[in-house]
Amino acid sequence: MEKLLSAPRKMWRRFKFRRKNRSLAMDIVLVVLLGGVGFVSIWPLLYIVNAAFKPISEIFLFPPRLFVQNPTMNNFFDLSVIIADLNVIFSRYVFNTVVITLLGTGGTVLIGSMAAFPLAKYKFPGSKLMSNIIVYSLMFNGTVTAIPNYIIMTKLHLVNSYWAVILPVIGGTFGLYLMQNFIVQVPDELIEASKIDGMSEYSIFFKIIMPLSKPAWITLIILSFQSFWGNTGGTFLYSERLKPVSYMLSQVVSGGIARTGAASAVTLVMMLVPIVVFVISQSNVLETMATSGLKG
Amino acid sequence: MCLLEFMKKEKKKRMTLQEAWRLHQQKYILMLPFIVLFIVFTLVPVLISIGLSFTSFNLFETPQFVGFSNYINLIAFDSVFLTAIKNTLLFAIVTGPVSYLLCFVLAWLINELPPKARAVMTLVFYAPSISGGAYMIWKLIFSSDAYGYANAMLMEMGLIQEPILWFQTKEYIMPILILVQLWLSIGVSFLAFIAGLQNVDKTLYEAGQMDGVKNRWQELWYITLPQMKPQLMFGAVMQITNSLSVSGISLDLVGFPSVDYAGHTILTHLHDYGNLRLEMGYACAIATLLFFIMIFINIIVQKLLRKVA
Numbered sequence: 318m319e320k321l322l323s324a325p326r327k328m329w330r331r332f333k334f335r336r337k338n339r340s341l342a343m344d345i346v347l348v349v350l351l352g353g354v355g356f357v358s359i360w361p362l363l364y365i366v367n368a369a370f371k372p373i374s375e376i377f378l379f380p381p382r383l384f385v386q387n388p389t390m391n392n393f394f395d396l397s398v399i400i401a402d403l404n405v406i407f408s409r410y411v412f413n414t415v416v417i418t419l420l421g422t423g424g425t426v427l428i429g430s431m432a433a434f435p436l437a438k439y440k441f442p443g444s445k446l447m448s449n450i451i452v453y454s455l456m457f458n459g460t461v462t463a464i465p466n467y468i469i470m471t472k473l474h475l476v477n478s479y480w481a482v483i484l485p486v487i488g489g490t491f492g493l494y495l496m497q498n499f500i501v502q503v504p505d506e507l508i509e510a511s512k513i514d515g516m517s518e519y520s521i522f523f524k525i526i527m528p529l530s531k532p533a534w535i536t537l538i539i540l541s542f543q544s545f546w547g548n549t550g551g552t553f554l555y556s557e558r559l560k561p562v563s564y565m566l567s568q569v570v571s572g573g574i575a576r577t578g579a580a581s582a583v584t585l586v587m588m589l590v591p592i593v594v595f596v597i598s599q600s601n602v603l604e605t606m607a608t609s610g611l612k613g
Numbered sequence: 614m615c616l617l618e619f620m621k622k623e624k625k626k627r628m629t630l631q632e633a634w635r636l637h638q639q640k641y642i643l644m645l646p647f648i649v650l651f652i653v654f655t656l657v658p659v660l661i662s663i664g665l666s667f668t669s670f671n672l673f674e675t676p677q678f679v680g681f682s683n684y685i686n687l688i689a690f691d692s693v694f695l696t697a698i699k700n701t702l703l704f705a706i707v708t709g710p711v712s713y714l715l716c717f718v719l720a721w722l723i724n725e726l727p728p729k730a731r732a733v734m735t736l737v738f739y740a741p742s743i744s745g746g747a748y749m750i751w752k753l754i755f756s757s758d759a760y761g762y763a764n765a766m767l768m769e770m771g772l773i774q775e776p777i778l779w780f781q782t783k784e785y786i787m788p789i790l791i792l793v794q795l796w797l798s799i800g801v802s803f804l805a806f807i808a809g810l811q812n813v814d815k816t817l818y819e820a821g822q823m824d825g826v827k828n829r830w831q832e833l834w835y836i837t838l839p840q841m842k843p844q845l846m847f848g849a850v851m852q853i854t855n856s857l858s859v860s861g862i863s864l865d866l867v868g869f870p871s872v873d874y875a876g877h878t879i880l881t882h883l884h885d886y887g888n889l890r891l892e893m894g895y896a897c898a899i900a901t902l903l904f905f906i907m908i909f910i911n912i913i914v915q916k917l918l919r920k921v922a
Binding site for chain 1: 630633636639641643646647648650651652653654655656657658659661662665669672699717719722723725726728732734735736737738739740741743744747748750763767784796799800804805807808811812828829842843844846847850853854874880883884887890893896897899900903907908
């Protein structure tokens with residue numbers, strides 16, 4: 318009991334004495350502010366979790382209530398019945414999603430970082446031009462490029478394959494631009510020293526650059542995973558056997574009012590995986606602070 | 614004589630290219646996979662789209678070259694487009710800087726918390742972005758009947774007698790969209806700032822304390838901000854592109870077309886011509902104009918940021 322009571326005090330002490338130049342008043346303001354904004358932010362999450370366990374009578378209750386009164390698993394049973402009824406076996410959808418998400422996220426991080434390293438750390442013929450094109454191409458809207466993109470896909474015979482979903486994202490500049498802005502901070506002295514030690518650019522990339530920009534690529538993994546996970550394949554995947562889970566689940570949702578219960582279960586299921594990935598990855602970002610002492 | 618000189622120059626140029634390759638071979642090889650994919654799937658489609666903006670193209674017949682007439686129509690004769698520009702700029706001027714500051718301040722404040730609490734709060738703030746279409750919840754809040762949360766609350770407090778038609782009243786549309794966007798905007802930049810803060814060398818803070826950094830504001834100004842310059846730049850570019858390319862929340866919440874075009878943005882205009890009317894040439898012209906507006910604003914913002922930092 319004594320130990321239990323002393324734990325928060327110890328935590329508080331560590332928090333308070335972490336740095337000497339902190340005022341208590343500001344600490345309080347900080348907690349209040351974070352709490353306030355946090356309350357507004359967490360709302361939809363609470364709503365989705367609660368809705369998934371609501372019986373039909375509560376889903377259509379007016380005025381709507383945020384918290385569920387009589388939690389039930391019925392929505393999940395409904396969902397499992399729909400899934401069992403599918404023409405294509407459910408695990409096939411899962412397989413498609415896993416392949417697309419893994420290849421896509423891995424490719425985005427690796428290929429983007431590989432290109433970001435020379436652009437961030439060296440000046441060579443074409444580097445300035447390339448950097449500019451990359452920033453500016455972030456600004457062209459995807460709606461109108463969809464049609465040229467589709468034509469190119471058809472010409473390359475990539476339509477209706479995983480690559481049609483994966484390659485355009487890897488060829489997009491977002492991941493590279495994110496990595497570039499972190500790799501810039503790797504100290505030049507480290508790179509110079511490794512060169513003197515006879516390391517090639519490739520081993521510098523894998524042994525120096527990547528370990529030191531861990532927070533960056535973990536962040537990129539989170540963002541990339543999330544977007545591939547939610548990707549329904551759109552017009553690029555037309556055969557049912559290649560469609561990802563998110564497509565199948567969006568079909569459940571669009572099944573009309575009778576499926577409202579199952580749909581709210583779907584929303585929760587779809588959200589859980591990215592949240593797990595987020596929590597695991599984010600705790601890694603926060604852990605790296607201890608090891609990033611090489612900086613500066 | 615002239616030709617000889619020209620050939621000499623050409624030869625010299627080619628030599629430098631060869632030299633460049635020899636000197637920087639490994640760098641080019643590292644970039645090669647990306648460059649190939651980038652050219653095929655980003656650069657070429659963008660160039661084709663810009664090319665199409667000078668044509669009349671309905672997706673079924675071959676594009677007809679029409680010169681600048683799409684642009685002339687857009688700027689001189691399309692009054693709805695002017696409304697769209699006005700709305701988009703208003704929207705961007707409010708949401709861009711505010712959400713940028715919000716992302717940074719939250720990331721910075723979270724960084725002060727003990728590790729466990731920090732991990733939890735990161736998830737809490739990022740929640741709106743991770744839950745996909747969760748912004749549809751705002752439709753419930755601003756539902757037009759007496760059962761919508763906002764109406765119910767205001768009526769209970771006695772501030773209004775009958776429910777307000779939030780999404781059908783043009784005065785409310787923009788403010789609601791701005792509110793929803795701000796709520797949604799704690800996303801990419803926020804995560805980048807959090808990662809950036811982890812990158813700041815901790816010994817700098819200790820050194821700062823010895824050198825007489827008195828409070829967290831000085832620490833922020835003299836140590837944290839200069840150390841985070843690249844992430845701040847990244848965040849700025851993200852905010853510019855995101856705040857100027859709003860369309861999804863407008864289409865989903867207020868519907869299309871919105872009352873008196875109060876929720877009409879450049880991208881909903883593009884959606885109108887590209888997806889509904891299938892006037893691709895015109896849609897491409899809209900995209901190209903937006904592209905140049907973004908580049909222009911980006912140049913200004915980068916200059917401002919450079920002055921501050």
